Amino acid sequence: xxxxxxxxxxxxxxxxxxxxxxxxxxxxxxxxxxxxxxxxxxxxxxxxxxxxxxxxxxxxxxxxxxxxxxxxxxxxxxxxxxxxxxxxxxxxxx
Numbered sequence: 001x002x003x004x005x006x007x008x009x010x011x012x013x014x015x016x017x018x019x020x021x022x023x024x025x026x027x028x029x030x031x032x033x034x035x036x037x038x039x040x041x042x043x044x045x046x047x048x049x050x051x052x053x054x055x056x057x058x059x060x061x062x063x064x065x066x067x068x069x070x071x072x073x074x075x076x077x078x079x080x081x082x083x084x085x086x087x088x089x090x091x092x093x094x
Contacts, residue, residue, distance in 0.1 A: 024077030031080055031092050038094035
């Protein structure tokens with residue numbers, strides 16, 4: 001009985017970890033797209049192109065399993081998730 005409960009809790013823990021990472025990456029994407037829309041609205045097209053290229057390179061690095069890119073993107077996702085959960089989401093948005 002105890003082993004079944006331990007297996008269930010372990011499965012839930014893994015599921016929550018995956019959901020947290022997905023939510024954090026989603027929030028990171030939301031912040032990135034919001035900044036891109038803001039920069040286009042301000043007429044800063046060269047800076048917008050540079051930021052979007054940086055975002056594409058970092059996401060491509062994660063998909064290629066480059067360790068530094070994984071750390072950077074997941075670190076950014078943790079920061080975004082923590083800021084939004086603590087109510088400081090406006091600090092990240094333009």
